[in-house]
Amino acid sequence: MSGVVRGRSAGETAPGASRPATAPGRREHYLWTRSMTDRSVTAEPDLATVVDLLDDEHVRSILAATSAEPLSATELSERCDVSPSSIYRRVERLTEADLLDDRTRPRSDGHHETVYVAALDRFELRVREGELDWTVERRGRDVADELSRMWGEL
Amino acid sequence: MVAVGSLLGLAAGGAATGSAVVGLYIGYHAYRGLRRNDDPSMRYLSVGMILLFGVTYVIALAGQGLIAFRVVPISLQNAVRLVVRAVQLVGLLFIAYSLRVAANR
Numbered sequence: 260m261s262g263v264v265r266g267r268s269a270g271e272t273a274p275g276a277s278r279p280a281t282a283p284g285r286r287e288h289y290l291w292t293r294s295m296t297d298r299s300v301t302a303e304p305d306l307a308t309v310v311d312l313l314d315d316e317h318v319r320s321i322l323a324a325t326s327a328e329p330l331s332a333t334e335l336s337e338r339c340d341v342s343p344s345s346i347y348r349r350v351e352r353l354t355e356a357d358l359l360d361d362r363t364r365p366r367s368d369g370h371h372e373t374v375y376v377a378a379l380d381r382f383e384l385r386v387r388e389g390e391l392d393w394t395v396e397r398r399g400r401d402v403a404d405e406l407s408r409m410w411g412e413l
Numbered sequence: 414m415v416a417v418g419s420l421l422g423l424a425a426g427g428a429a430t431g432s433a434v435v436g437l438y439i440g441y442h443a444y445r446g447l448r449r450n451d452d453p454s455m456r457y458l459s460v461g462m463i464l465l466f467g468v469t470y471v472i473a474l475a476g477q478g479l480i481a482f483r484v485v486p487i488s489l490q491n492a493v494r495l496v497v498r499a500v501q502l503v504g505l506l507f508i509a510y511s512l513r514v515a516a517n518r
Binding site (some may be wrong): 327328329364401402403404406407410411413 | 448458
């Protein structure tokens with residue numbers, strides 16, 4: 260389920276310019292699942308967006324923390340020692356760029372909360388023979404999270 | 414007939430090993446689900462899967478080995494079976510309880 264997308268820009272062309280311009284970040288949200296084709300429909304972020312996001316120290320710690328376990332904005336705010344509002348701002352940009360996934364998780368008090376999981380697995384930039392290649396690899400959904408979700412639905 | 418018998422024995426052993434591996438795989442992911450999502454139902458599911466597939470496999474294998482090498486008299490074969498069945502039952506009870514925990518979340 261993890262997808263590999265290659266962007267390419269040659270010479271002086273603006274990064275990612277070779278790909279068709281599509282409306283960014285328009286996605287449908289479901290309570291639990293997003294359809295499997297959802298990701299391919301999503302507009303790929305361009306290289307500038309990805310690099311700009313990764314330039315931010317807190318974005319990097321959000322990605323690192325959510326790669327280990329799903330975390331809510333409040334938990335992220337505590338972990339990264341950043342105010343909730345700046346967490347929300349970054350989380351929104353990350354989900355728009357499809358580098359972060361959001362989903363709902365039942366809480367012990369019966370309510371649900373939104374948690375975030377890193378979607379970015381690997382970002383690769385390669386300069387070779389006059390061309391600049393970049394690749395964003397995303398990870399599939401975690402088996403453990405899916406098991407937990409399905410078990411709760413039984 | 415001996416060849417067919419040992420072939421069937423080998424196949425049975427292979428199937429038992431396969432179900433132990435798959436059962437422990439699910440149990441492992443249930444354990445990860447517990448760590449990742451603080452989901453208590455996953456604790457009981459993983460314990461249940463490990464009992465049902467891991468522990469029973471080890472007990473059955475050890476029991477068979479001990480009986481085959483005459484360390485344990487063959488008369489105790491049913492005792493080994495009883496232990497395996499009992500552990501299976503406990504494992505299933507854990508899994509059933511895990512479903513209850515999951516439903517009550």
